[in-house]
Amino acid sequence: MADFIAWVLVIAIAAYACAGGTDYGAGLWDLLAGGAERGKRPRRLIDHAMAPVWEANNVWLIFVLVIMWTGFPTMFQAVFSAMWLPLALAAAGLVLRGAGFALRKPTRRLAQRRIYGAMFAVSSLVTPFFLGAVLGGIASGRVKVGTTASAHAWANGTSVLTGLLAIAATAFLGAVFLFSDARRFGAHDLVDYFRLRALIAFGAVVVLALIGLPVTHDDARYVWDGLTGGWGLLLIILAAVCGLATVLLVLRRSYGWSRYTSVASVALVVGAWGFAQRPYLLPTSLTVAEAAGAAHTLRWLVIVTGIAIVLVGPALVLLYRLDTLGELEELTAADTGAARTPGDNL
Template sequence: MPELIAWILVFAVAAYACAGGTDYGAGFWDLVAGGAERGDRPRRLIDHAMGPVWEANNVWLIFVLVVMWTGFPTVFQAVFGALWLPLALAAVGLVLRGAGFALRKPARRLARRRFYGAVFAVSSLVTPFFLGAALGGIASGRVAVGTTATADAWANPTSVLAGLLAVAAAAFLGAVFLCSDARRFGAQDLVDYFRRRALGALGAIVVLALIGLPVTHGDARHVWHGLTGGPGLLLVLLAAASALVTAVLLLRRTYRWCRYTAVASVALTVLAWGAAQSPYLLPTSLTVAGAAGAPDTLRWLTIVTVVAIVLIGPALVLLYWMDTHGELEPLTDADTGTGRAPGDPR
């Protein structure tokens, strides 16, 4: 039973990395889109793409916290005790990000729209970085029961690398989805705009992954061994194959399946991390069995998970399907300015 709950937790983290990561990636491209004139059309597309789903994606984060809190209370206490600062910064970024996104559209004054837009965009960079840094601190074995909060727990080579990988993966997912959205709305110039950025983000992931080999070998030995052998290695190879297929599809301008392969590459990477840590939740000090809560609690948590899958799962699938097929919020020619490249004069 503890192993089942642990894998439910890992799958929930993977779901949030893909769903929430796509939104963070859209915010990243909002940040680097340029000035008000140059970045107007990409930002309009980002607003329309995120509008129907950005709040729903946070359901996965809530589920992660609930599973950790009830299923593995010792881990929850250790993680939030040792990593309270990066997690607090991520939480502040999450709140500011939502506020900035919600307030910038109805704001009438240009100065206020710019301010709220900047809050949204910067928070979209800060939040995934600190969430990744927290995971890096766990993977490096710096978090254990009784560990006090220190900068070394999250400001270490593995944490910095994990934070940068989280940002790059989010940017990759965001660009791939925005590329497909632009194609669906007939804005071919925006398709090429985000296609180039998706390939650039994928290149950054490859570079960071290569840098990560010596970093994790020296700083997170248990996870490094797990990623270079057994199920972890298999999942890493599958993730790399999915990323390669995504790159080929983007280069050939075949966009029908690229969203699925991009999501698969990120999800498989998270699952590889989960497999690499096995049998530990806190390498190498606390195993899954040692961290598990009471058997009755785990049993009820499993039942609640099944109920959530049955009741909420279909609704989320329908929401994502309707959003990616343009059934929720249509985009007009005035929004995309079809035929006018980003940065061109009106």
């Protein structure tokens, strides 16, 4: 049961990396869209593309936390004791990001929209970086039971690189999805706008991955060995193939399959990381068996997880499908034309 729950945890992390990651990437492109006039149309597209699903995407994060503290309380305690500062910064970014996104659209004063927009955009950069830094600290073996909080646990080469990779990967996902959304909503001039950004983001992922090879080899050797052999290596190869396929599809302006291949590339990397750490949750100090909670707790967790998959899973799939088909919220001609709204000059 402990192994089953551990893999459920990995799958949930992959789901959050893909679903939430797409939103974070959209926030990054919002930040880089330019001034009020220049960035108005991309930001309108981002608002409408995200609006139907951005709250649902955070369900996966809640699921991850519940699995951690219920199924693996020892791991939960160790991680949150050693990494409380980056996790607190990530949580603050998550709250400010949601508040900024929710408040900027109905706000009529330009100055206030800028403040809320900055909250949303900057937090979309901060949150994935610190979540990635935490994963990097875990992968490098710096978190053990009893480890006290210090910058050493998360401000190191592996953590910084993983945080930057998280930002680049979310930027890649966000641009690929917005590339498709621009065509779906009829904002045809934004198709090439986000197409170019998807290619740039993929280039950043490749560069950071190449930089990470010697860093991971020296600083996270156990995970390195897992990623360069067995199932870990196979999934990394498949992730690379999916990434390259996404680039080809984007170049050919194939709007449907590019989403699936981009999501697969990120999900496969998370899966490879899960295989690379086996049998440890905290390399190389805490195994899955050692971290597992009481047997009766795991049994109930398996039951509740199964019920959640049956009840919530189809609803989320339907939500994502309806959103992909553009059935949840239409982008009007006024929106794609960046029509002026009351208070634009205030």
